Amino acid sequence: MKTILGIDPGFAATGYGVITHDGRTVKYVTHGVIRTDSNEAPGKRLLAIFDTISDVIEKHRPDEAGVETLYFARNASSALPVAQARGVVLLALAKSGITAAEYPPQAIKQAIVGQGRADKAQVQNLIRMLLGLGEIPSPDHAADALGAAICHANTGPFHERIGHEKPGHPKIGRSKVGGST
Template identity: 45%
Template sequence: MRVLGVDPGLTRCGIAVVDGGTGRTVRCVAVDVVRTPPDADLASRLLAVADAVEDWLERHQPDVVAVERVFSQYNVRTAMGTAQAGGVVALAAARRGLPVAFHTPSEVKAAVTGSGRADKAQVTTMVTRLLGLDSAPRPADAADALALGICHLWRAPMRARLAEAEARAAELTRRHRARLAEAGRRAAGKGTTP
């Protein structure tokens, strides 16, 4: 499976492609950071992010796009810009019919380091090690995009199994309720028979 991981942002948007192999093997295909000037208007900045994502989708043909889910931050303006950039990424993927998975920062940290409270340096160190890179990806947004790709590759099979189990449980519940309703109808029908 090939994942396009995106750490959304307006000033710096981390973007990476990670391939997953058998077991937990992962390989870095490409990584970069899309930068937009802080003094440019919002629409132009979002367009620059969208154009870059479209280019990466075309060049690398991922199977899925993994985006960091935005949580409220102390700086509402930053959170809004991050959410808007993430929305542009999701839209670009949806236009191509690609599934989009959103992962929280703590999910990504836990998948890569084993701790949902890991700091950026720990994430960068583990991403470098897991992918066998010669040097740490810089800036941190690049490492975060790679971490998103790894996280999705490792969590997707579990999510798929969980969704399958939930679907089976829902079907069993539906069948059980149908049997109970039928038994109730039969019992009601016997009570009114002369």
């Protein structure tokens, strides 16, 4: 049984979700969100994300991680802070020796719903059903992180079998310790 950590990086709010996967079914472990104070210096905010993700890693000991990639169709001004948050997340994973696979939002939707243009409510409801939860996980960032973990559980083994361990696959890039996508 593998433990998988899903992460939805964000500067103001970084979502995380932990599931287990036995090769056939996924089971819910926990989820949450790391909120940073906009009145704090950027370095302190990034440190809070790093420290909290490191604590989650230490507590749950994930074998692998699925990280949602950046997507900025309309709000490019927030790209840099989110990229910085993504960087500290990848650093925490690498420091812990955890291989991270990165998935664009469309690939996550495809893995959960079966189509990449599904709306957020449909994706969140299926996450709830797949994990046997009574309610849709909230906030949205945590639900997105659980989606990244489920996507990794469903697609990660396939890509390992066909040899997509390095960046370059059109939908999925893989980061190894010391590497990046």
